[in-house]
Amino acid sequence: MSDPLQPPLKKNPQKRTVSPTRPPEGRSRAALGLTAAAAEGRFALQCCAECGAVQYPPRDACSTCLSTELPWRDVSPKGTLIADTFIRATTSLYFRDRLPWRTGTVQLDLGPSVICHVHGDCEKGARVVLLNRLDRAGQGVLIATPEKRTPNMQDDPQLRAMSSDPNYRRVLITDARTPNAPALAKALRTAGAAHVFVGEGETWRPYPERAALESLGVEFLPLDVTDTSSVNRMAAEYGSKVDILINNARFLRPGGVLARGDTGFARDEIEVNYLGLMRLAQAFGPAMCARTGDGVNSAVAWVNILAATSLSNSPEMGCFSASQSAARALSQSLRGEFRSAGLRVMNTYVGPTEDDWHQPLPPPKVTANALARDVIKGLTDGLEDVYCGDVAKDMADKYRRDPKVLERELTMGGEA
């Protein structure tokens, strides 16, 4: 078993905050396939299209037949830990702060042997499951974990360093008025979040979620993502206490370009969905980036909740989807800008949600509880991309296969 994580002590005001460091980032282009799979929590290796040989480490030509057709496929992560050691000295600034660090060799059932990180609960010679996780540099790395869950397994320091686990962390949910806010707050509480802040705009206007949020013991902060002064004020006061930020603020009205005939709602969509994200990032981003090395409750993740139609537009929600695409594009820039600090940007893509604006749409629709569950799982697994619900998963599959086919399917002329 792993030692259970202890609640962090109050910060010593006389000590300098630990500066962010990160593990080595350099990879070949071929090796980035591992990162792409880790971003979604998949274990994938290159498999030769001609002879079928499974490859590790990633390469440009098959180790058996020299074919250059090496597509990444999801494969079995099971194997045996055949050797292990502790690294006790290193010149890497990131690992120096975290020694000793356990590594080992795993013989995969599929053939290749893999040098990887090793969870503290793995016995030498025992069966293990390899996880493909993003490290703090945002690159895919492999860590051997026990085949069966062990007590407090997620608290192993090496595994936790590759996650965005909410346990003992303080979380800001940016918009109390979005119907999913209570479900998110509740799931975070269950996942061990030390404190949940909820941003609340326009307190002069009542809303139904207030009572549920109050019963969950969250702390309300005046925050309106469309109001720069309110965002800056909150970041100035609470920016250093936010370890995970979940931006659930959303403005949505149905309709494509011609259905509306004006730019009124589109402006609101851009103000909330795109500029709101930008304001939050400009205000909270620097403080969070400065605290990614700050111990048990270090700043760890930035979560965006985006419509799956940000991948490819659906004209029934055409203008809204365009604002979501803009937010998605911005999130990619943020990934690059947060990268050197090791702050992870996790995008959660949702299909139609169970709310007033999707009421005329047929099921399946994503409930707030399902969304909250996937957000927590994504954080725990340290993901960058989460697809929530069947519609989002299906769209992501099609997007990966052929974006043009997906676009054509979503833009039929109205004849079924």
Add this chain to the structure above:
Amino acid sequence: MTSPLANLASALASGEIEVIDLTHTLDPDFPVIVLPPEFGQCARFRMEEISAYDHRGPAWKWHNISMSEHTGTHFDAPSHWVSGRDLPQSAVDEIPVERFVGPVVVIDCSAQSAEDPDFLLRPEHITAWEGEHGPIPPDAWVLMRTDWSKKSGAAYLNMHDDGPHSPGPTPEAIRFLIEQRAIRGFGTETVGTDAGQGMHLSPPYPAHFLLHGAGKYGLQCLHGLDRLPPTGAVLMAAPLKIRNGTGSPLRVLAMIEKDTA
């Protein structure tokens, strides 16, 4: 003999005539009217820095601001409502400027409004007021004092599941003021010239429908009408000159004789 303006200037200088401000501060968090979400919405006041003596402009600070014509303390022109859409001089840029300065009377409904947030002003309230203060002069602004401007936060709109609850006029009161008293306009301390539940009166939103249909003006979100005397003050309410504008945020000022409020 000195000119009237010279008299005014000296009375202002001596403090015999005071200028008071009846305007709320334009603030991002000031309430605006809330409509069902499928309708277009009134934009909140927003302010973005262009520069603040920094790399974006080293020696100067300035902002871009955005809002609706109907955000904060604001003026309603006749073209704001469907009933006034075809009237001449119905947009803020067309209204003759002399209409922006004129006499004002204040009907105190603060006691009734404190008791009943849905208080409605009726003609008999107006005639009772006239019994005390004399007839409303023609072409005057009539302001309904409710002390609603002292409320803030959720108490201001007083929004419930069945809509907002705040005082306002009955259709009969507005008709009386237009037809019997030939007023210039009607103003309130609440978010609109109509009562919070005004959509359930007939016609719906009677102050908007009847006033603007008759070419009269509206003022709303006024601040501190308790500082105005019932009669004898002069109101200055000039909206921005917006082409085809249906209204405008503005600074509403009043001149009062010292110690008359």
